[in-house]
Amino acid sequence: MCGPFTFTTPPLLPARLIFLMGPTASGKSSLAMALAKTFALEIVNADSVQLYRGLDVGSAKPSLEERQQVPHHLLDVTTPDHPFSADRYREVAWQIIADCQQRGCTPLFVGGSGLYFRAVASGLVLIPAMDPAIRQQIKQQGEEWGWPVLHQRLQQVDPQLAARLTPNDGQRISQGLAVYTATGRPLSQWQQEQPPPPPFTILKMAPLWPREQLYARIDDRFAAMMAHGLLEEAGHLLQAGYDRHLPAMKAVGYRQLFPFLEGKHSLAEAVAMAKQESRRYAKRQMTWLRKEPDLHWLPPEGVSEATHLVAEFLCHKQ
Missing domain, CATH: 1.10.20.140 (Histone, subunit A)
Structure with missing residues (x-):
């Protein structure tokens, strides 16, 4: 989804939303694809890094083939030098929800950026920009x-x-x-002074992995990213002239590889730091999720459990 949006208020009619949350490397994307195909859902990205063009491998962005199989929204909407705020995310996401309402489909928000889920569900406290x-x-x-x-x-x-x-x-x-x-x-x-939350009915789900298994998945996924060109992708971002202090350029993985590309660390050191920071990020995400009300925890690779929850949710009359 790209282009200007002027929609600044939530849809007037109650809307049903599905939130598939969870820490990094917990299998959200594959589970989302399975649910979207089963129930004809449209996937809405809720990962702050996948918003940016050029950050594909390191954000585990859905492939072109996956996007052809299932409609995806809010991917590649901006460039690293044009940051996308949570308030802007809320504005565009509400527009997508309204559009889905008109077409009779249900949006499935997928990602690990807790602030984006909160912005969609209840808006944000609007305060002036500060230095x-x-x-x-x-x-x-x-x-x-x-x-x-x-x-x-x-x-x-x-x-x-x-x-x-x-x-x-x-x-x-x-x-x-x-x-x-x-x-x-x-x-x-x-x-x-915050306005009342929008009239949304939301199903929230998140895969729950034993910590050591999740950390092993994180390490394995980062190794796979390196094999699929993450280092080259990070080099292209630097060559394009993007400031390393931009929010997108501070994303986990990229931020640790830049010093290697500048000759400040060995590749082994950069990879070790990236894996460690990914584990720390997952821990912070889990801390956030444990405070999330009405969240349904799913077992690892819980396709059948998620399918059952979504079926009940979509069939239940409002």
């Missing part, structure tokens, strides 16, 4: 002084938000202080 230097300064202070010190500062400017956070929740403390610094208003106040 990235503010976030960076607060992050440095947190690392230097300790997050409990900044939590005390947050209690002074946004006691409602601070009461919901632990003293070591650096990410959310940082966000709260950054919003107050940039806007002069507490983040909790911005959150209270």
Whole structure:
């Protein structure tokens, strides 16, 4: 899906959505293809890296053959030097949902970017853009002084938000202080002004693998990516002149290979770092998912279980 969109509000009629979530290398793409073929679903990418043209191997982007078999949306919509925000993702995703409603089909959102799923399901807290230097300064202070010190500062400017956070929740403390610094208003106040969530009925599923098996799959998949040209793809991105500090260029795998291409690490070191960071990323994704309400955990390669859930979901009258 590419091109200008002006749709800024959710579809007016209740819509059914399917979310296939999960950590990296958990088999989401193959499961999505099986479900889409069985139920005539249309796949909507919810992976932040697959949005970008030129980042194909490292993002495990669906092949052209797969895209011909099942309709796919939100792949290759922009270039690395034109970042795609979560707010923009929500806007375009809601347009796709509205289009699917009109055609009588159900969208299947597939990916590992938790913020994108949240943006689709409930929108985002809309706050003015802020100088990235503010976030960076607060992050440095947190690392230097300790997050409990900044939590005390947050209690002074946004006691409602601070009461919901632990003293070591650096990410959310940082966000709260950054919003107050940039806007002069507490983040909790911005959150209270958020519009009600769209009228969506959502089935959420995620494959659950034993940790060691998942980590082995991550290592195997990265080795396969290297065999299929990931190093060459990373080299082409550098040759194209893209700034390494762009969000897309910081994606796991690419970010670790760039130093090797610049002569700063050996290839073995780069590969080891990429695998390690992929495992860390999977751990963060699992932490996010464990907090996701109404999520159905699937067994590894749980095609039959997912098929049963989707069949019940689509047949149930709203």
